[in-house]
Amino acid sequence: MKNAHQLKGCDLFSLSVFLAVATHRSFQAAAVELNVTRSAVSHSVKGLESRLGVRLLHRTTRSVSLTEAGERLAVKLRPAVTSIAEALGEANDFRDTPSGTVRINASDAAVRMILRPLVARFFREYPQVHLDIVIDGRLVDIVADGFDAGIRLAEAVPKDMVAVRVVETVRFAAVASPRYFAEHGRPQVPQDLHRHACIRFRFESGALYRWEFERHGIAEPINVTGPLTLTDQILMVEAAIDGVGIAFVPDYLVIDAEREGKLERVLEDWCPRFPGVCLYYPSRHHVSTGLRALIKLLQESVSSQAGEENR
Template sequence: MKTIHQSRGNDLAAYAAFLAVATHRSFRSAAVELDMTPSAISHSIKVLEQRLNIRLFNRTTRSVSLTEAGERLALKLKPAMAALDEALCDVERDDHVPSGTVRINASEGAIRLVLQPVLARFLSTYPQVHLDIVSDGRLTDITAEGFDAGIRLAEAIPKDMVAVAVSKEVRFAAIASPGYLERRGYPQVPQDLYRHDCIRFRFESGAIYRWELERQGVIERINPSGPLTLTDQPLMVEAAIDGIGIAFVPDHLATGALQDGRLQRVLEEWCPPFPGLCLYYSGHRHLSSGLRALINMMTEALVAK
C-alpha cells in the first residue's frame, strides 16, 4: 500500500467518500452528505478499490456492508480524518470568512419563528454563505440525509446531538372562536375535549398528533376527534377563527387573533410552557464556519429578545 507521500491528489476525496459510505451503509446517503451523485461516489470507491487492490464493500441490490478489509480501513481511517478535520477547523478559526453551503432541516413553524427573523441580516453579512433550508415536518435523521443541522423542540432532539437553544420557552394553546364556545360550551378538563369538535394535526409521516396537556405534574394525552385534520398549523388557526372547532397550536401562531378577540383560550391552566426550539448538529462532524456564524447570530438574536 502506498504511503501518504505516494498517494495521488484525489485520494483524500476518495477516502472521504469511503468513510461516508461506511457510516451510512448507503451510496445514496453518502452522496447527499458529500453533495455528489451516487454514480460519482460509486466510481470513487471503485477507483480506490482498484488502487489499493482490495475489495472494501459487499454490495447487493438491497444492502451495502463492509468487508473485513473495509472494516479495518474504516477503523484506522476515522481518527486520522477526524484529526485532519480538526486541524482544518483550527485554521478556519484563526482568520476565515464564512463561506460554503449550509443545509438546514426544520419545520415550517420553526423556520418562521427563529430563522426568518435573521435571514436577511445573515445573508447580507455573510454573502459567501449559501443557506439551503428544507421545510420538513418529519423527525428527519439529519446525519443520514446529509444536513448540517436541524431545528426542532428540545425534547425531540436525539441525545447524541449537540443542541443550542435558539428560542425562548414555547407554550401551546387550546383555542376556539367565541361563537363556537357560545354554541358548544367551555371544556373544563381535558377529557371534555372528547365531546367537542377538534381540529387535528397530521405529521408528514401520517401520524396524528396527540394533544399533551399538563397541570401540576399530571399529564393528559388526548386523541380527540373532529371534522377537520390539517398538516398546516396556521391553517388550523384560521379554521378555529372560522368556528370549526378547537385547535391546539403553538400560541405564537394565534397571538393576533387572541389579542383582538377572534379567538379565546380554553384549558389555559393545562397549557404550561416548556423548553423551546434548539438548533442541533452532530458532534462527530466538523462545524463549518458558515454554520458557526449562523448559530452565533441566532443566539445573539435570542439574547436580544
C-alpha cells in the same frame, strides 16, 4: 512512508464519498449530502475499489451493504477524515470573514419560527456562508448524518451535545375556528375535549401525541379523539382554520391566524409553558466560523426579544 503508494491514489474526496455511502447505505443519499450526482458517487467508489484491489460494497438494485473489508475501512477512516475536516475548518478560521457550508437539521416548526425570520439578515452579513437546512420530523443523529448542528426542543437535545438556547420557552395553544365554536361550544376544562372533534398529531415513530395540560401544578394529560390525524403541525393549523376541529399546537404557529380572526383560543389557563428551543452541536467537534456566525445572530435575536418584553 509505509503504503504511501496507496495513499497517493486515494484522494480525500474518494474516501469522503465512500464514508458517506457507508453511513447512509445509499448512493443517492450520499450524493445529496455531498451535493454531487449519483453517478459521480458510483464512479468514485468504483475507482477507490479498483485502486485498493478489494471490494468494499455489496450492491443490489434495492440495497447497499458493506463487505468485511468495507466495514473495517469505514471504522478506521471515520475518525481520520473527521480530524482532517476539523483541521481544514480551523485553518478556515483565519479568513477575514466566515465562509463555507453549515448543515442544519431541524423540525419544520423550528425553521419557521427561528431561522426563517433571520435568514435574509444572515446572508446580508455573511454572504460567503451557505446554509444547507434539512427539515426532518425525526430526532436524528446529527454526527452520523453529517450535520453541523440541530435545532429541537430543549428536552429533546441529547445530553452529550452543547446546547445554545435560542427560544426561552414555548407555549402550546388549543385553537379552533370561530365557526367551530359557534356550532359546538367551547370546552371549559380539558376533560370537555372528549366531546369535541380534535385534530391529532402523530410522531414520525408512529406514536400519537397526548395533549398535555396543567393548572396549579396539577397535570391533566388527555388522549383526545377526532376525525383527522396529521404529522405536520402547519396542516393542523390549516385544518383548524377550515373548521375541522380543535388543534393543539405551539402558539407561535397561530399568531397570524388569531390576529386575522381565523382562530380563537380556549383553555388558556390550562396551557403550560415548556422549556424552549436549542441549537445544539457535538461537544468534541470543531465549530466552524459559519456556525459561530449563525449562533451569534441567534443569540442577538434572543437578547433583542428579551429586551422588548422587559420594556
